[in-house]
Amino acid sequence: MERGGDADDRLDRAFLALADPVRRAIVARLSRGPATVNELAAPFDITKQAVSKHIQVLEHAGLVTRTRDAQRRPVHLDAAALERLTAWIDRYRLDAERSYRRLDALLADMTDTNEKGTKT
Structure with missing residues (x-):
């Protein structure tokens, strides 16, 4: 494989x-x-x-x-070997962080929309 x-x-x-x-x-x-x-x-x-x-x-x-x-x-x-492991982990960590930031922004928008709708 x-x-x-x-x-x-x-x-x-x-x-x-x-x-x-x-x-x-x-x-x-x-x-x-x-x-x-x-x-x-x-x-x-x-x-x-x-x-x-x-x-x-x-x-x-x-x-x-x-x-x-x-x-x-x-x-x-071998510090270079550890750096390769860190780089591999960081690639996926950064992808996950971007997803969470998008989710946070969406939830903030939804909260703002709901608050504006209930204040009128």
Whole structure:
């Protein structure tokens, strides 16, 4: 079932990755700067291996990358990937806001018309 190719697949993987609260917490932590697996695992009551699996899901979704710094392998948030998600959400949010503004204007017109009709 082709819906738009790679862009849709990346979007699907990103939203699926962010559906998990542990992965969202990892993304939130990485928004403050790179961190190692040990640093990312510290606040959770799960194994480092489980955290590594969560990081792999985030990597597969294109949300994080890993680099090598001597013996360390810090994980970095890909801000551009988050920007693509935000842009996708904003497109639909703006459409919804335009619809609500039109509805508000229509209701205001109806209220004005009713008030004018009852004042005479």
